[in-house]
Amino acid sequence: MDRRMLxxxxxxxxGDVVAGSVGTWxxxxxxxxxxxxxxxxxxxxxxxxxxSDIPQLxxxxxxxxxxxxxxxxxxxxxxxxxxxxxRPxxxxxxxxxxxxxxxEGDEIVVTYGDRRGGCPGFRMQTFREREHTFRVLVDSFGTGKFYEVEVSPTLKIIGGPPDIVEVVxxxxxxxxxxxRILVRVLDSWGNPSENYRGTVEFESTDAEARLPLRYRFKPEDHGCKWFDGVVLKSPGTHVITVKADDGMEATSNPIMCCREEPPLKLFWGDLHGQTRMTVGTGTVEEYFAFARDVAALDFCSWQGNDFQVTREGWEEVKRMVKSFHKPGRFITFLGYEWSGLTPEGGDHNIYFIRDDEQIHRSSHWLIEDKSDEDTDRYPITELWRTFRGHGGVMAIPxxxxxxxxxxxxxxxxxxxIEVHSCHGTFEWFxxxxxxxxxxxxFVAGSDDHTGRPGLAYPTQRISREIxxxxxxxxxxxxxxxELTRESLWEAMWKRRCYATTGERIILWVEADGHQMGExxxxxxxxxxxxxxxxxxxLMEVELKRGTETIYRxxxxxxxxxxxxxxxxxWSGVRSKGRAHRVNxxxxxxxxxxxxxSVEEFAFDKPQEGAWRFSNQIVKWSSTTSGDVDGVILEIDAPEDAKVTFSTKPITFTFRVGDVTHEPLSVDAGGVNLKVRVWEVSxxxxxxxxxxKYVDEDVKAGVNPYWVRVMQRDGSMAWSSPIFVRYEP
Known part of the structure; x- marks a missing residue:
């Protein structure tokens, strides 16, 4: 039909709208x-x-x-x-x-954030989007068949005022x-502060370093600026500090300055995210550009749900993968997410070393054109059968x-396998x-849907059901x-990699001279x-053998x-899967x-936190999705004083004098649902x-040795295991 008639x-x-801002539309x-x-x-x-705010009436x-x-x-x-x-x-x-x-001519007026009754307004979504659409559909005859109006209105959502500065x-x-290094200025929600015009200066722990000159941000920087020609001259581990004239300050990730070219370099990437082609936002081009220019990644892949990827969409993904791939600077991998149901395989990210491959979907569930449905492979064992002997395919569950x-x-x-994403931390997996x-x-990614691969922040509650x-x-x-597709591919197949919750923690593990993954x-x-x-x-560094901690x-x-x-x-989830958070x-x-005193530990969202209700009571608001939250207490109490921990998942009591540096762990049911109590500095x-640690209690057979790291800010890292077959 002629949609103009609707x-x-x-x-x-x-006009532009600032991410997370409150207003009336x-x-x-x-x-x-x-x-x-x-x-x-x-x-x-x-x-x-x-x-954005969930509309309420x-x-x-x-x-x-x-x-x-x-x-x-x-x-x-x-x-x-x-x-x-x-969907979507x-x-x-x-x-x-x-x-x-x-x-014809009658009007319907919808006011988001109607303030006449005292409402403070309507909060817009917390992440940028070039075309944020209010999609309007009409069923004129009450038949259940809807048609979209010819032009649905859109807003451009941009980054907000500066909140933090970071240097990568x-x-x-x-x-x-x-x-080269990247300086980025972010708003409260993790978006580039595009209108930032402040001035930054640089320092380093290397007194002989050659650093960028004082710099004032320009409109064309959009809150992110690369600086070339940085040189460190003193071997060792260093950091670079950036100070802004408005008081913001940040220290870079640790930089290992080697005397000579190391045999292995350390590269960072996010191999998991989606765009508006499937269930996310933004274009594939914007996705890769953000990964390279804002997140400062070395490598990246796009992973749209296959049952929404049309034939034309797959061709676009292939074009973008080829366009952004620049060996030595930024590496892309062609891929998609095979999205079958759990009994028949469940979600697997599929990657190719070449950039012109056939997509084999789990289904065409949301694709109208069924002409290539014969290329689908379901269950996942059929996908394995098709790819057998291919030689250039990798899957990450x-x-x-x-x-x-x-x-x-x-x-x-x-x-x-992937152990962490925006959905949560999945140590149970x-x-x-x-x-x-x-x-x-072990690897980690974002599974980002907000156009921010490599720098994806938590979102606010999306809806009452989602x-x-x-x-x-x-x-x-x-x-x-080296930074090439072939070298990264080889390293990942050798498991010479590790996962973090987003921080560039440097982690090296070896056993008898063998590297992680061997x-x-x-x-x-x-x-x-x-x-x-x-x-x-650093708060905790654990050496694991299988699922057992053998040394802290x-x-x-x-x-x-x-x-x-x-x-x-406290940590854990109610049950396996995502969106099974625990209150x-x-x-x-x-x-x-x-x-x-009470100090918050590892809370993830601004509406969460802890407070000292009195000198004998601490309260908190917290949810976990496998990740850790907690409180750090300064207590002046006799050793026989009791502390009662009370939440919906569990209530228990412990004595102050029984707390040592070895954690007291209390199982709370669910999946890895537990509370730990221990003393820290x-x-x-x-x-x-x-x-160094010698495992005198090694077991006969295959022993996977790996390391779990937790920082005081709650950030974590997991090394890939070294598989040691012990034959006494």
């Missing part, structure tokens, strides 16, 4: 020639990932209040439904017409050789909408793989000889060497009673003595450490 829509005010729909009969419906829907004094009126001679029945329309357009304002009809540098460089089924693991295709005896390494992204996206670190056989107790350079003070390096052990603090941390809102009570641990 009507015309305008959105006011026009009026959407005016002028009914077209067709009109809308009694029983007809109008839908205003936005993308699933949109995390009940309380005119609360945030997100929406009103809907009409100039026509009919009544309107309005409701908001989180899963009303077709789910959260919908549904407007039913009754007791009359609407004719290579993890390994050679003394005397020039390299992950926990997404449909968590991967490790019972269908195939070593010809799977060298790695890692442990399940080890218990099954799978020889896999999950938000609960934690910051992760990164994968790869030790490779397999070897020995008749002597393995000698493990670990080196960690953190981006902040005392990086944060208190140095006396005045340095003693008690960390109470830990609760409190703790001290029976005698005083709580002198008031000032945190060092930012770097190294140690």
């Amino acid at each position: 009507g015309k829509v305008e959105l006011y005010p026009k 009026r959407l005016v729909f002028k009914v077209g020639k067709v009109g809308i009969d009694e029983g007809g419906t109008i839908i205003i829907t936005r993308r699933t990932v949109c995390d 009940e309380d005119p004094s609360k945030p997100g209040y929406v009103t809907v009126t009409t100039t026509g001679e009919a009544k309107l029945r309005v409701r908001y439904e989180g899963r009303y329309h077709i 357009w789910r959260g919908s304002l549904v407007i039913d017409v009754y007791d009359g009809f609407l004719k 540098a290579p993890s390994k460089i050679v003394a005397g050789e020039a390299f 992950h926990v997404g909408g449909r968590y991967a089924n490790l019972d269908l693991y195939d070593p010809e295709f799977i060298p790695l 890692l442990e399940e793989a080890l218990k099954k005896g799978l020889k896999v390494g 999950a938000s992204f609960d934690v910051k996206g992760g990164l994968t670190a790869v030790y490779a000889e 397999e070897y056989e020995t008749g002597s107790p393995p000698k493990v060497f670990v080196r960690v350079y953190g981006t902040g003070p 390096h005392p990086v944060s052990k208190p140095r006396g009673s005045s340095d003693r603090r008690i960390l109470v941390e 830990w809102d609760g409190e703790l009570h001290l029976s005698a003595g005083r709580i002198l 008031a000032n945190g641990g060092p930012t770097r450490t190294e140690f």
Whole structure:
């Protein structure tokens, strides 16, 4: 039909909107020639990932209040439904017409953030989007068949005022050789502050360093600026500090300055994210540009849900992969997400070493053109059958909408598994793989849907029925000889890589001279060497054998009673999968003595936190999605004083005198749902450490040795295992 006959829509005010800002917007729909009969419906829907205020129609004094009126001679029945329309357009304002009809020229006015009753306004989504669409669909005859108006209104959402500055540098460089660094200024939600015009200066722990001159940001920088020609001259581990004239300050990730070219360099990437082609936002071109220019990644891949990737869409992905691929500067991998249901395989990211390959989807569920449906492969064993002998395919199972089924693991295709993304931290997935005896390494990514691969921040609640992204996206670190597709591919197949929660922590693990990911056989107790350079003070460094902790390096052990603090941390999920977060809102009570201070530990969202309610009570608001939250307590109390921890998942009591540096762990059910209580240093641990450990209790057979790192800011890293076959 001629969609112009449905009507015309305008959105006011026009102009750019700052991400996360609060305001009032009026959407005016002028009914077209067709009109809308009694029983007809109008839908205003936005993308699933949109995390603006959830429209509410009940309380005119609360945030997100929406009103809907009409100039026509009919009544309107309005409701908001989180899963009303077709993915990726789910959260919908549904407007039913009754007791009359609407004719050409009648108007429906929707006011988002109507302030007349005291509502503070309507908060816009927290991430940038060049074309944020209010998609308007009309069912004029009440048939259940909807048509979109010819032009749905859009807004451009931009980054907000500066909140933090960050500086990103290579993890390994050679003394005397020039390299480049990125300085980015971000708003409160992790977006580039595009209108930043401040001035920055540089310092380094290397007194002989050649650093950029004082610089004032320009409009064309859009809040991010690369600086070339940086040189460190003193071998060792250094950092670069950037100071802005408005008081912001940041220190770079650790930089290992080598005397000569190292045999292996350390590269950083995010291999997992989506765009508006499937369930995310932005174009594929914008996605790769952000990864390269803002997130400062060395490598990246796009991973759209296959059941939404059309033939034309796949060709676009291939073009963008080729266009952005620049050996030595930025590496792209062609790929997609095979998105079958868990019993038949579950979510697997598929990667190719070449950039012109056939996509084999799990289905064509949301693709209208079924002409190439014969290329689908379901279940995943059929995909393995098709790719058998291909030689240029890699699969990485992950926990997404449909968590991967490790019972269908195939070593010809799977060298790695994903242990962290914006959906949460999935140590249960890692442990399940080890218990099954799978020889896999560990990676992390973002599974970003907001156009920010490599720098994905948590979102706010998306709808009453759809999950938000609960934690910051992760990164994968790869030790490779050079920045080429072939070298990275080889390193990942050798499992010479590790995962972090987004920070560029340097982690090196070897056993008897064998690097992470390797397999070897020995008749002597393995000698493990670990080196960690953190981006902040180290809280815990654990050496694991399989799922058992065999050694905890005392990086944060208190140095006396005045340095003693008690960390109470909680973590886990209700059940396997994503969006199974646990509500830990609760409190703790001290029976005698005083709580002198409380420090928040690893909270992820601004609405979460802890506070000292009194000198014997601490309260908090917290959810976890496998990640860790907690409180660090300074207590002046007798040893027999009792602390009662009270939350919905679990309530228990412990004595102050029973808390040592060895964690007291209390199981709370669920999946890895637990509380740990242990003593830590008031000032945190060092930012770097190294140690050697000989496992005199090694077991006969294959022993996977790996390291788990946790910093005082809650950031984490997981090394890929070294698989040691011990034959005494």
